[in-house]
Amino acid sequence: MSIQTIGVIGAGQMGNGIAHVMALAEYNVLLTDVSQAALDAAIEGIAGNLERQVSRGKVAEADMGAALGRINTTLALSDLGATDLVIEAATERESVKQAIFEDLQPHLQPQTILTSNTSSISITRLASRTDRPERFMGFHFMNPVPVMQLVELIRGIATDQPTYDACRAVVDKLGKTAASAEDFPGFIVNRILMPMINEAVYTLYEGVGNVRSIDQSMKLGANHPMGPLELADFIGLDTCLAIMNVLHDGLADTKYRPCPLLTKYVEAGWLGRKTQRGFYDYRGDEPVPTR
Numbered sequence: 001m002s003i004q005t006i007g008v009i010g011a012g013q014m015g016n017g018i019a020h021v022m023a024l025a026e027y028n029v030l031l032t033d034v035s036q037a038a039l040d041a042a043i044e045g046i047a048g049n050l051e052r053q054v055s056r057g058k059v060a061e062a063d064m065g066a067a068l069g070r071i072n073t074t075l076a077l078s079d080l081g082a083t084d085l086v087i088e089a090a091t092e093r094e095s096v097k098q099a100i101f102e103d104l105q106p107h108l109q110p111q112t113i114l115t116s117n118t119s120s121i122s123i124t125r126l127a128s129r130t131d132r133p134e135r136f137m138g139f140h141f142m143n144p145v146p147v148m149q150l151v152e153l154i155r156g157i158a159t160d161q162p163t164y165d166a167c168r169a170v171v172d173k174l175g176k177t178a179a180s181a182e183d184f185p186g187f188i189v190n191r192i193l194m195p196m197i198n199e200a201v202y203t204l205y206e207g208v209g210n211v212r213s214i215d216q217s218m219k220l221g222a223n224h225p226m227g228p229l230e231l232a233d234f235i236g237l238d239t240c241l242a243i244m245n246v247l248h249d250g251l252a253d254t255k256y257r258p259c260p261l262l263t264k265y266v267e268a269g270w271l272g273r274k275t276q277r278g279f280y281d282y283r284g285d286e287p288v289p290t291r
């Protein structure tokens with residue numbers, strides 16, 4: 001099946017990045033969210049990121065204008081009815097995602113492929129609540145989407161080969177690399193990455209190091225581009241906690257128990273960069289550790 005128009009649900013940091021790369025690859029994009037403010041912020045963010053790519057010679061100025069022209073926004077989920085592929089990138093909560101698919105389904109063409117950018121939730125379970133489990137799969141981008149090379153492709157138990165092939169062709173057209181992962185909690189990247197981040201929070205909680213020493217240790221001692229606490233703030237602490245809960249519930253092993261300090265930050269609404277405060281405070285000129 002030929003994909004030309006892509007619907008993106010959720011205009012947060014991932015939805016915004018997905019719309020950006022799809023438009024640059026000449027797909028028409030229809031981006032939706034529950035708030036107009038989120039849609040406006042996403043368009044502004046995409047324009048800013050494209051401008052940076054133009055200034056660094058990564059994108060031609062004319063391509064930037066054309067890409068922005070290919071992105072339309074709407075508050076009405078039903079407008080996504082005419083798209084060929086839908087990528088859901090709303091909040092990492094199963095009930096939110098299920099409600100979106102339920103509301104969207106009656107408006108979709110029968111052949112439309114439904115996908116989720118979920119970081120951890122069972123693709124098979126999400127698919128089973130839709131009218132098209134064979135045309136449903138996991139389409140998992142990494143953050144920041146315009147920079148990261150990998151896309152994890154996750155088949156649910158019922159996903160058919162034409163659906164996988166169509167999604168694979170989109171990844172190829174983006175110039176990114178696909179990795180196939182089986183449908184188990186956290187798939188590949190987050191099964192490995194998130195326990196490391198959670199362990200960094202335990203290291204902080206137990207006083208083994210402070211925020212700065214933990215991040216510095218992993219940057220200078222293990223050559224990670226960002227320290228684990230800086231990365232957690234970048235991903236979003238609510239998303240990190242949601243992923244740990246999926247690993248803990250789905251694999252029933254205490255090694256995945258979320259650190260109580262991570263829970264406390266989320267309860268405080270200190271979700272990282274997106275709320276200006278997490279393991280660092282971003283409200284000043286330089287990020288300042290909060291512990």
Ligand SMILES: CC(=O)CC(=O)SCCNC(=O)CCNC(=O)[C@H](O)C(C)(C)COP(=O)(O)OP(=O)(O)OC[C@H]1O[C@@H](n2cnc3c(N)ncnc32)[C@H](O)[C@@H]1OP(=O)(O)O
Pocket residue numbers: 049050052053056058118119141142143144145146147148189190193225226231235
């Ligand atoms: C939670 C999940 O489900 C899965 C996940 O995504 S886990 C998270 C995975 N991501 C990571 O681990 C990211 C780790 N961090 C990094 O790789 C790097 O710190 C980083 C790429 C984010 C930034 O790199 P940096 O060297 O510190 O910063 P900076 O020089 O500003 O940026 C590097 C490049 O990225 C570009 N960039 C950064 N953010 C961007 C964005 N949002 N859009 C477009 N370009 C962006 C910059 O323009 C720059 O481009 P050039 O190389 O052409 O100059």
Ligand SMILES: NC(=O)C1=CN([C@@H]2O[C@H](COP(=O)(O)OP(=O)(O)OC[C@H]3O[C@@H](n4cnc5c(N)ncnc54)[C@H](OP(=O)(O)O)[C@@H]3O)[C@@H](O)[C@H]2O)C=CC1
Pocket residue numbers: 009010011012013014015032033034035038088089090091092093096100117118119120140141142143234235236239274
């Ligand atoms: N952050 C990361 O590094 C990565 C995240 N992901 C996954 O991508 C998804 C999105 O994450 P991310 O972009 O970081 O999250 P954000 O919190 O940045 O964005 C989520 C967006 O979805 C919106 N939203 C919530 N409910 C609905 C709804 N019913 N319909 C439409 N939009 C809705 C939110 O609006 P509001 O704020 O008003 O609630 C918000 O704008 C999650 O599943 C996450 O696990 C995948 C890879 C990496």
